[in-house]
Amino acid sequence: MSTMVIIGGGQAAGQAIASLRQEGFEGRILMIGDEPALPYGRPPLSKQYLSGAIPSEKLAVRPEKFYQDRNVELRLGETVTQISPLEKTVSIHEESIPYDKLLIATGSTPRRLTIEGSQLDGIHYLRTQADVDAIREDMSHAKNLCIVGGGYIGLEVASVAVTAGLNVDVLEMENRILQRVTTPFMSDFYHGLHTNRGVNIHTNTGCSGFRGAAGRVTHVICGDKEIEADIVIVGIGIIPNTQLALEAGLAVDNGIVVNEQCQTSDPHIYAAGDCTNHPNPILGKRLRLESVPNAMDQARTAAANMLDINKRYAAVPWFWSDQYDLKLQMLGFSGDADASVLRGDPSALQFAQFYLSEGKIVAVDAVNSPKEFMVAKQLFGLTVDPGALTDPEVDLKSLIPVRTA
């Protein structure tokens, strides 16, 4: 009976377990995750879990019984220290565990600040359930929250915190929030939204240090300015967890390099999720994505190929972000576009910005417009009349080509 070992305990790991069993694998499955919890959903962490709308027991993707019933061994709260591709083993300190196929689903780690005062209590990063438990505890007796980094994580936290009655400052080094991930139009929209709800956004403002009292943060230092803060959340991007792969001699280049089958440079080792650098045949380029749909799809692909069922990963990336009562759904990369058209009304907080390249739809940002998001999914890569997209009289359904069986 062969053994599948999975390193990592996040959503890719959880999905890979499910897919291995669903594809009929009856051998040994061992998952080694460094968090104490069962595989759980991270998207709610900066949203409904932070706000308290959903309890911790609802975070797990599947209950413990699922793993017991299907004879899956979970080693939670343990860290793999080494992969030995020649021996086909992984090590947890002195213990050596053999594998037939290995899946690396180690995810990513928040980028950390190493500046004056960055070790003070009250300064948080947001990646795990334990991180959010600590944030919630601090938030419950804080007045002033300062968020370093105007990305989606930071803005989601800002929406929860200002709604909960905290004073919220957001520091963004660039000249607009969301600069790395979206267009000036969307940055402006979210800047206005947060400002209207009472968030103080400071663009062109880096964080140069922290000041504290009795070991706890009291101020964030931005050059010659100081902002009062009794809790700080730093959201300045993530780093893929590639160290084990690197030390094992696998190809790593801004992520663990995999092919369309999620196979690494070692044929017995696969990788899935945030930690991979993978080809996207639809977009014709390599990507490293920080996204749940990517983690899930790659896990399904890897699991199939680990069982010698050929499956190729080819999906248009998509993302979502919930802030206040607004659901933003994004498809593709607006950076690939040479034109954009607007449908709907941003002032009514309901619109979709379609992005085109040479007349073809390459991306959409849909705010409270799930229908527009779904239509973009089906029109991706197709040439459409921009006038029809913007015309509220045109039923979007009519733009979808008839499926041929």
Next chain:
Amino acid sequence: MPSVKFIEHNGKEHVVEGDNGDSLMVIATSNLVPGIDADCGGECSCATCHVLVDDAWMDKLSPISETEESMLDLNPDREPNSRLSCQIPLSDDLDGIVVNLPEFQY
């Protein structure tokens, strides 16, 4: 515990039990019922947990929300009894509910 009968597109039936309050999506994925992708994890963001609820049970469900309606509207397999299974919490009233799974999720 109330039970749910999922019927795959190929006719294969899965009768599984779930806790009150858990969504049909969670119950399906927790029991390895194929045909439900649930990419967003139950946030009504992806529409990959589409199911066709047996007509006899439609009246017992809470009404469809505007977001769910919009997410389903463009689905090529949309039927009058289409729902997103992440938006249907199981309850004693729904004990024995029958849902059919479409061939594809979009």
